[in-house]
Amino acid sequence: MSRPPLDFGLYLVTDSVQAGGWQNVAGIVEQAIAGGVTVVQVRDKHADDATFTQLLLSVAEVARPHGVDVVVNDRVHIAARFGFDVHIGQDDMPLHQARELLGPSPRIGLSVGSEAELDAVLDTTIRPDVLGLGPVFATSTKLDAGASLGITGLQKLARRAAQNSLASVAIGGITSSNINAVRQTTVDGVCVVSAIMSAENPRLAALTLSAHPPQVTSHTPSSFAPSPKEK
Numbered sequence: 744m745s746r747p748p749l750d751f752g753l754y755l756v757t758d759s760v761q762a763g764g765w766q767n768v769a770g771i772v773e774q775a776i777a778g779g780v781t782v783v784q785v786r787d788k789h790a791d792d793a794t795f796t797q798l799l800l801s802v803a804e805v806a807r808p809h810g811v812d813v814v815v816n817d818r819v820h821i822a823a824r825f826g827f828d829v830h831i832g833q834d835d836m837p838l839h840q841a842r843e844l845l846g847p848s849p850r851i852g853l854s855v856g857s858e859a860e861l862d863a864v865l866d867t868t869i870r871p872d873v874l875g876l877g878p879v880f881a882t883s884t885k886l887d888a889g890a891s892l893g894i895t896g897l898q899k900l901a902r903r904a905a906q907n908s909l910a911s912v913a914i915g916g917i918t919s920s921n922i923n924a925v926r927q928t929t930v931d932g933v934c935v936v937s938a939i940m941s942a943e944n945p946r947l948a949a950l951t952l953s954a955h956p957p958q959v960t961s962h963t964p965s966s967f968a969p970s971p972k973e974k
């Protein structure tokens with residue numbers, strides 16, 4: 744099944760705790776999209792399914808009008824119910840089972856943190872649509888993240904992914920201070936959580952991290968234009 748390629752350029756993964764509560768997440772996402780975020784994954788490790796669904800739909804409401812893809816973290820059954828894309832890790836539902844539940848259209852992202860995990864992906868006939876490669880650097884957002892890959896480890900995985908026609912994104916400890924080195928690897932995009940979710944100004948944070956910051960024109964809606972202080 745061919746799914747249209749996505750612009751993974753600046754991929755935001757949400758965190759309701761860093762947002763100060765799940766009700767604040769959609770507002771932060773809206774600002775981050777104005778700053779250049781191209782994909783949003785809704786991740787909340789604490790919410791029950793009903794609350795997660797409310798959160799997901801609130802994010803979709805602000806993302807979809809801008810053509811920004813919305814991805815569900817972990818909860819394949821919720822993604823399947825509403826037809827969203829999904830991201831799963833090595834300890835989540837197996838890829839073949841997720842594909843069976845989702846049907847052919849939604850994209851599936853899969854975490855890969857080592858050469859052995861990439862070997863396993865390349866050995867199977869059912870392929871994910873994108874790999875989440877990480878953690879690149881140490882992170883306090885995900886306490887059970889594995890050993891850091893560093894730029895060299897990331898580049899080895901990203902190169903092999905590309906050689907096998909697999910899209911990849913980098914994740915873990917990425918900030919405005921190290922993002923240039925990450926963008927010099929073969930990854931198709933860069934994921935951040937705290938660099939945007941914990942920022943005082945999520946729009947400015949996204950602008951700083953974006954590979955292609957949005958151009959402000961006379962047609963830019965006023966809610967997306969910079970405030971006089973930022974000009």
Ligand SMILES: Cc1ncc(COP(=O)(O)OP(=O)(O)O)c(N)n1
Binds near residue numbers: 756784786832876912
């Ligand atoms: C794009 C992307 N890459 C990796 C992850 C991590 O997924 P996982 O290993 O399942 O860990 P949790 O996010 O579920 O804690 C991700 N979420 N997104």
Ligand SMILES: Cc1nc(C(=O)O)sc1CCOP(=O)(O)O
Binds near residue numbers: 854882
């Ligand atoms: C959700 C997640 N997955 C990771 C992985 O390595 O698979 S690291 C991570 C958290 C990244 O948060 P921050 O941008 O704040 O460091």
Ligand SMILES: [Mg+2]
Binds near residue numbers: 816831
């Ligand atoms: Mg997971």
